[in-house]
Each structure stands twice: as C-alpha cells, then as structure tokens.
Amino acid sequence: MKQQLTLFFTALQFYTRIPVPGRVLYKPENLSLATGYLPLIGCLVGLISGLTWLTGAQLATIPIGLALSMIASVLTTGAFHEDGFADVCDGFGGGWTRDKIMEIMKDSRVGTYGSVGLMSVLALKFLLLDNLALQRENNFTILTATLASAHAWSRLMPVFVIFTQPYARVGQGSKAKAATQMVGWTSIATGCLFALIPLILLGWVSRTPFIWICCILPAIITFELTRYFKKWIGGYTGDCLGAIQQTSEVTFYLSLTALWKFI
Secondary structure: OHHHHHHHHHHHHHHOOOOOOOOOOOOHHHHHHHHHHHHHHHHHHHHHHHHHHHHHHHHOOHHHHHHHHHHHHHHHHOOHHHHHHHHHHHHHHHOOOHHHHHHHHHOOOOOHHHHHHHHHHHHHHHHHHHHHHHHOOOOHHHHHHHHHHHHHHHHHHHHHHHHHOOEOOOOOOOOOHHHHOOOOHHHHHHHHHHHHHHHHHHHHHOOOOOHHHHHHHHHHHHHHHHHHHHHHHOOEOHHHHHHHHHHHHHHHHHHHHHHHHHO
C-alpha cells in the first residue's frame, strides 16, 4: 500500500503542479510504474475544473465559470498536455522528414501551426462544454462527472500507447522517457479501473445507460493518431501523448454531445 501511495504521488508530482509530500523523491523507475495512475490524475483535474466552474457560475455567469474552469485545468497541469498538442501541430505541420519533425517538436518555441491548433482545440472544448451545460440544464453534478470522466478517459489512451508502441526518441534525452519504460498489464488494469469509475458514475447521475459509447471515438482517434505517428517518426514522444490526450478529451465531449442530443 505504501508503494502504491508513493507511485500515486509520483504521478501527481510529474503530471500536475499540485504539491506532494516532501518525502516523495523523484525516481525514474517510480514514474514508469506510476503510469497507471494517469486516469486518476485526470479525474482529480476534472474535479478541480468542475468545482471551479460551479464557483465561477455562482459568482458571475456560467460561461465565465466555464472559462475559469478551463484556466484552472491548465494551471493545475502546467499546460502539460496542451504544450504537447501545440508541439505536435508544429512538428507534423512544418516537418516533412522524421528528423525535421523531431527537431521542430523539441523546439520550445510555438509556431503558427501550434498556435492555430491550440486556439482551435480550446475553442472547440469551450463550445462543446457550454452546449453540454445547456443540454443538462446546468446540473453541476452531471457536468463535474463529465469533466472527471473526460479527463480520466483521455489519459487512459496514452497508457495504451505507451504499452503497445515504441518510444521514438531512442538514445535522446527527454523528460517523458522515464515514463515509457516498464509499463505492463498492472498499469493497464490500474488505468482502466480509474477511468471506468467516473464513467460509471456519469452514466448513473445523468441516467445515460449507453455512456460507454462516448469512449469509442476517442479510442478510434487514438488508434489512427498512433498509426500516423509510427509511420512518420517510428513511434511516439511525450508530445504525441499530450496530443492524444487533448484530442481524446475533445472527442469525448463531442460524442457525449451527440449521445445526449439523440436520447
């Protein structure tokens, strides 16, 4: 139990800006073993976003609360996944060879492709969440469960990518490399558990029996992006995982919007 708590705090330390106990020291081997806790981290981020949305809605308006919620999510994670998404847009938008794509993605500057891509995904996320709020008459229990489910499920997708695909930056330094080793069936099982719990809760509070349908499109998008990354760079990087998380989160909201529209 103590080891699992250490792994959770290790994941919390690496993937968010939330303070952890001082006794938790960074160890590369712990980070790789902590990958299965990614969905739980996502669930926490979703809960923080939901509470911020509710607070903002009480103090101002629902759209303002939503904007504050998205800002809270970015601040909680340090824009960890958004940065990866922007880098992937720049790398694959401006590079035509493996080496050039990898070089652009490693550059800390954000270019036109990254800026446009990031603005587009954030705008789409805002519009989808605003529409979901209207569909459920601003029921913040349902909306918070939605955020927790989307953040958790979208972080399960990178766990599968790490488990099944090779890391592309072989022999190159990367802060994400430590998280790509020793990911086995235990991490998969742990990740699935923490991704399914908020999803089941969302289905219950929203009275949506076929809530699992919302998981299909993110899985398809993840599969296609993984194939695309492997074709061009021979695997994935930390930036690729960030892009997969962001697209999976948005497509979860898109799927839920369609599901609630027709049931």
